[in-house]
Amino acid sequence: MKRAMKGRRALVVSSGAMMVLCVLAGTCFTGAQTRDQAVVPVTCRVVAALEATFPGAVTLGNLNVGAPPVTSAPQSVTVRSNAPWALNIKSDAQDGRLRQWTGTAYLTPNPKMLSSPLEWKRQDGAEFVAISGNEATVVSNMPPTGSAGTTVSIVFRQSASYDDEALPDPGHTYRIEVTYTATQTY
């Protein structure tokens, strides 16, 4: 019995020693963990993204000869970009003049054409300029927009004179296609 008690005490003592050792070891491990800090770099790249909301088609209505040119409502392009960007504009007619449209296509051959080209300007710009088939810069070197985006408004203007024939077919109109291009810059 005594021997058994002795053995149990020895066991208890050894258990206690183990606990102390474990605590010490634990402390040591803890100390090691606080000293050996791991610094892990986290890197990433943000992909260039570009989003643009463009205006739809426009009807200028009736152009009256001798009356002031008809001006469109502002056509707004809203761009969101995380890199510098630009907005260009061009038309499908090299000379920027509206051509006779049958309702589904330009009349061929020999469509009637307006004598003066469609003009455009930025709403906050000073001068109207004729649109053409060559890309013209609406805005350039624009900084990244942030989430709010940046809105650019464009106004079109068209005049009519006695050189511009009234189209006899009520289904025909004068028409031009304007192309907006949003792009980031080099």
Place this chain on the structure above:
Amino acid sequence: MFRTSLSFALAMMVLFAVAAPSGSALSAGISIRVSPASIVAAVQDGDTIGPIIVANPGDSAIDIEGCVQQGGHDEGGIPVCRPYGNPSAEGVFVTLDPAEFRLSPGASRAVRAKVHVTPGFSGGAYPVILFRGSPATRSSGHQLGASSQVAVLTLLTVTPRRQGVRAEAKPVLVSVGVAQDTSKAAIKVFATCENKGNLHADLGGVVVMRQQDGKVAAEAVMPTGVCLPGYRRTLIGSVAGTCIGSGAYVAEVRVQSSGREVESALVAFRVDDGNRIASTHLDLGASRRDRLPSSGPNTPRVAKVSVPAVSSGWNLPVEVCLENPNTSDLDPIGYVEIWDYQMRRVGLVALGGARVAPGDPAVIRLIWPEPLPPGYYTARATLQWGNQQKSASTAFVVGESAVRHKG
């Protein structure tokens, strides 16, 4: 009560009348998003780049049509695209899969671009991928039809496989200039580079403005930009006008390509008492030609630059003799450089002086602000007149006495 309602109704009518477009009607617009909007990749024949995610963040369905054009840019880096004449005849052309698709509101589609490289081609290729959007239910009755497109720029490099063939950028500085930016009360320095290599250049640069005593008055970083082969790109450095007082200055423009300095040029300017400057544009090709003695007889020039042939290198006196055979007064501006025997510029000061009357020679004297260690040197004085530069130089030696003096 009735009067109030009537007033309100009238006010609303006026408001609507003002807000309504003057004789124009609109149709709904569209939205397109592309990501990535620019792609830089080293490619081989058959590689696929992308995918490019094309999305419709708008609230109506759109039809998308992709096409590829040849990229270029203006001097400001604004892309200028032109259709390929015969895509398969190009060194590199790109085909899209899918090239046409419809996107319902909120939907997106991954587009893969396959690269085709003509055998033997190496260098850079710069296709621009355009995604043109149109409403799925298209109206054709409008007088101003609207097409909308967003561009994805690519910078593709095809590494040469043959020995002796290199793909490299060769930016050459073709002009520099200074101008006043009145809207921002700043002085802008321009540097235009032309890339004569076959690979795009990632350009950047710095501008250092020095005064007549050689001290740095201001520095500016020129924001980086890409210059495609065969194109010109203008970098602009801007310095606040408040940093610069009246006097003569010389701006040193250092252009870097991929972080390595490749070219530098100098342009002198004078700031008057009202903090104004005259715009200057130097065609560097022309100015290099004009440094030859064959320039016209009536143009102002540096007749002589004098430095003691042997000196101690301390308080070095430099004399610049100017001639003005023109019929109008000359406000001399320019700069003096000192080069060592390895043709490294070791010093630079701005040159300015009193107005020189027609026919009169004038001498500008200055004391070199920094001591020079013993060695062989060349002093070169450059007079800038209008948009031209004329130079003269002389060689001199700094002897050991400079060391003794210092000791």
